Amino acid sequence: MAKRKSSGNRSISYAKWGYIFIIPFFVVYAIFTLYPQILTIYNSFFEYYRDGLTIVGPRFVGLDNYKTLFATNHAGYVPIFKFLGNTIWLWVLGALPQFVVAMMLALFFTSTRLNIKGQQFFKTVIYMPNLIMASAFAMLFFSLFSQVGPINQFLISSGIASKPINFLGMQVSVQTLIALMNFLMWFGNTTILLMAGIQGIDEALFESARLDGSTSTQVFFNITMPLLMPIFIYVFITSMIGGIQMFDVPQVLTNGYGIPDNTSTTLIMYLNNFLGISKNYGMAGAVSVLLFIITALLSSIVFKSINPNRK
């Protein structure tokens, strides 16, 4: 400001540089995000797919794709609702233990009283599963838990089971495995984010609380948690968006069929089925639009309910 005044009427406006510097982001955003988004919404009003090598459409059909999407299927339910339920359930199953374990680990690692040695080592180890590709991870579990895989061999040779257990054919085990894989892959990431959040809290607050004789529980609920809230909301919402977009693990583990009885079919797997051999852009567009609305709604609900003071 002082500089500006002194330079008088020969002032140089630096404001334009601000705009110039943010141009690349907006260009990239417009080309790679905004345009496809608009195109997806546009396509959802058209009949547009391939029959063999023949392209059918695009033909404007109004809301027909949405009507089809909400129609009851042959098994007597609206598929999109069932798959939305699956997706949320699978996410909760993996995310709940993930938050609990990650929070505990983050507290242990940041606690000045525990002062754990070899932190770097543990941090690397718990982050490691995230570096493995989800699909490779799922392939690994697929082989481990197959009826002739090592897990079954162990169970039989140790006498726990008398015949191979079809882990990949039962709802409980398939859903548990998916949740377990998502948990293993993401708890390290969450731990590190939460640790960063806790480390950002002024140490003096913890010290004074301790001097006042508060218990660890009191410290956690009255100091750590409220001050960690912004980071926690971030972790929660990103995890939720990731959960809604869950695809690779169940896709590879169930070979794309969401076995058994479509109980592990997620929304994106459903979307992927439309985009398979027939490249049904119309229906896939409708699913995407719905997905967009659901994600936006859930995020804002979570945001509002966890932190009502924020605007």
Next chain:
Amino acid sequence: MKKLLSILLAMLMVFSLVGCSNSSEPAPAPADETPAETEEGKVLNIWTWNVEFWDFLGKYYADEIVDEYTYKKGDVTIKRTTYPSDGGAYQDALDAALLNQANAPADEKVDLFLAEADYILKYTNSDATMDVKSIGVTDFSNTYKYTVEAASDANGVVKGVSFQCCPAAVIYRRSIAKDVLGTDDPAEVQAALDSWDKFNDVAAQAKAKGYYMIPTTNATYRVFSNNTTSPWVVDGKLNIDAAIEGWMDQSADYVANGYTAYTSNIWGEEATSEMFATGKSMCFFGPAWYFNFSMGNAQDPDKGCFGDWAICQGPQAWFWGGTWILAATGTDNPTMVADIMNTFINNEEVCSKLVSEDAQFSNNQAVNAKFAADESYGNAFLGGQNDTAVFVELAKNIKFQNITSYDQLCNEGLQTYFQEFLDGNVDKETAIANFKDYIRTTYPSVTVE
């Protein structure tokens, strides 16, 4: 991006599991080959979903094997592009390439691609494939009629050739047959298995001796689906044929009675583990390519049971798959494309080697007849049985009928969803409803009632 990459890698992994690579040593190419004309493209692109034909191409056609994905023939580089067949991934990628064919640079155009009976119609009935007679593949006197019909469009224009003929048989374990039936002689085993009723009776006997009749309920699926009286899609509507219903009933029966080891995918670890010497399953089903390309576990030197097998026709005549080589419209190597096709159907030396060295059942009737009549010829894997003689008889019964371009995913989908019923996860109605819903999602052009 991460997801895209992971899908790609997953495909590669799946492929590497499915496609067991037979290391092919560079063999001298037959001498009577004419070098490709120089004014044509320098790169020949061939699309495949496994390496079966690719290995034969390396052994019998290419001059030099550069690496796993590249051969040299004269001054032309032959390149392979491979996607796994499962879930339609191969068709998916191929469709994209063919639709882009006109815009692709000459060296990246698809020149040749492979297709299976399950979806060959989709390509032969489109402009993406070209009349091979126009580029010089004219002699079909020795090929099996159905292989030419399958590669022809609705007007009878031939769009490609097959290098194999695929009459299929029951492939049984000799030692188990001896134990159960008291004989492993193909003629006597055939007499005991020549109808489904008899087959079921033998299944009960096998069970009593502690064996399974089949490795998985899916093993018999192709026999039924190949003997349907109506196609999967009739007038744009999904149609489940009585033969498919027959398979469902039989499968439910076999699971209830414990005649089958598993209910899983025929390519999966479970079913293939039954091919080891420790396996307890008596009957596998398949054509020549099945036992020499897909029964790797049986051929395993340590855990396998090489030579403990034999074939007979079984309850019903059928064929399975077969790989066709189709010429892509827009190819810049028409001469070489025609040359490859002619080599694999009309070159007697190559066809003979396909039989004698690779245990294929070739698509050259004269060559097959020669081996069938040869007393000294036998397949070591089948304990010295002359498989060609069996197949020559079976080939007479092959009819290419009731085929639609939707067959692959209808077949895969039905088996997958019906397995859930067999595993006891859902009732039969739900299983079929799930299958119908899968078809409705997958093929918007098919009406599902």
